Every structure is written in structure tokens, then in C-alpha cells.
Amino acid sequence: MKILIAYSSKTGNTRKLAEAIHLALPGADLCPVENAPNPAAYDLVFAGFWVEAENANHTMVGFLQKLSGIKTALFATLGAYPDTQHAAASMKAAVAQIPDAVVVDRFICQGAIDPEMIEWMEMLPENDKNAPTEARRTLWKDAASHPDENDLNAVAKWAQQVLKNQAALA
Numbered sequence: 001m002k003i004l005i006a007y008s009s010k011t012g013n014t015r016k017l018a019e020a021i022h023l024a025l026p027g028a029d030l031c032p033v034e035n036a037p038n039p040a041a042y043d044l045v046f047a048g049f050w051v052e053a054e055n056a057n058h059t060m061v062g063f064l065q066k067l068s069g070i071k072t073a074l075f076a077t078l079g080a081y082p083d084t085q086h087a088a089a090s091m092k093a094a095v096a097q098i099p100d101a102v103v104v105d106r107f108i109c110q111g112a113i114d115p116e117m118i119e120w121m122e123m124l125p126e127n128d129k130n131a132p133t134e135a136r137r138t139l140w141k142d143a144a145s146h147p148d149e150n151d152l153n154a155v156a157k158w159a160q161q162v163l164k165n166q167a168a169l170a
């Protein structure tokens with residue numbers, strides 16, 4: 001089975017997941033989305049993005065649009081907690097970018113927020129929708145250690161299970 005792992009990563013969090021998947025599936029091709037080959041040449045594509053404004057990040061969107069009819073496993077990182085409505089909505093928005101999507105599985109976990117972005121949010125006025133609150137500061141602190149070893153082990157296990165499921169169907 002020909003497998004591609006294509007990812008987009010601004011600060012390295014999503015790249016870490018992509019590399020953990022590659023270690024788990026060593027025969028797969030791994031590349032940043034900017035250099036990704038034509039996905040139509042693959043039986044299964046792992047597509048990794050970071051959440052930007054409750055969607056896949058804009059660089060990844062163009063690639064997702066090329067995945068029409070191709071078996072796709074989506075993985076992502078985000079600043080928010082992975083068990084929130086926001087995380088689910090972000091994943092749903094990413095799926096919606098793929099015409100005739102064949103999404104076989106999904107994985108999402110927290111990723112550290114760019115310190116420059118935190119610095120910017122710390123300067124916002126109180127009435128701004130992104131202004132810091134105690135809950136937000138706790139979230140940023142919690143996100144800072146992710147993806148951690150548990151996340152990387154979990155994504156590796158997930159990828160192996162995705163492959164097993166696909167092999168069983170073949």
C-alpha cells in the first residue's frame with residue numbers, strides 16, 4: 001500500500017506528529033505540504049494540519065482540496081483542548097474542504113501556542129474577544145508541553161491501527 005504523510009506546520013507541533021507517524025509506518029513517504037507529490041499516486045494519505053481560526057490552516061486547505069476520492073486520515077494539533085466543541089468543529093471544517101471526502105480516520109491533540117501570539121494576545125484590550133482571561137492563561141500553559149510523549153505514542157498507535165483497518169478492507 002502506497003502511503004503519503006503530508007503535513008503543514010508553522011512552529012513544529014504538527015511536524016512532530018508527522019514524524020511519529022513516519023516512524024510507525026517507515027515505508028511511507030513523508031513531506032511538508034509545500035513539496036507534496038500528487039496525492040492521486042497514493043492509496044492512503046495522512047494529511048496533517050494545525051488549526052487556524054477553527055479550520056485547517058490555510059496552506060493545508062489547498063492540499064485538502066486535491067484529496068477528492070482519496071482515502072485520507074486527518075491529523076491535527078490545536079491550542080485548545082482536544083475534547084472540545086471547537087476541536088470537533090475544526091476537524092469538521094477540514095473535512096468539508098475535501099470534495100467527495102473519503103476520510104477514514106482522524107486524530108487531534110493539543111500543540112503549544114506560538115509565544116509571539118501569546119505576547120500579542122496579552123496586549124489586547126479587555127473587551128477584545130481574544131483578550132486574556134484566567135481560563136485562557138491556563139489553557140496556554142497546558143498547551144505549552146504538547147505534543148508530549150503520550151501524544152506521540154498515541155498518534156503512532158493510531159496510524160498503525162488506520163493501516164491495519166485499511167489492509168483488512170483490501
Ligand SMILES: Cc1cc2nc3c(=O)[nH]c(=O)nc-3n(C[C@H](O)[C@H](O)[C@H](O)COP(=O)(O)O)c2cc1C
Pocket residue numbers: 008009010011012013014015049050051052053054055077078079080081110111112113114117
Ligand atoms: C494565526 C493562528 C491562528 C490559530 N487559531 C487557532 C484556533 O482557532 N484554535 C486553536 O485551538 N488554536 C489555534 N491556533 C494555535 C495552533 O493551532 C497550535 O499552536 C498548533 O499546535 C500549531 O501547530 P504548528 O506548531 O504545527 O504550527 C492558532 C495559531 C495561530 C498562529
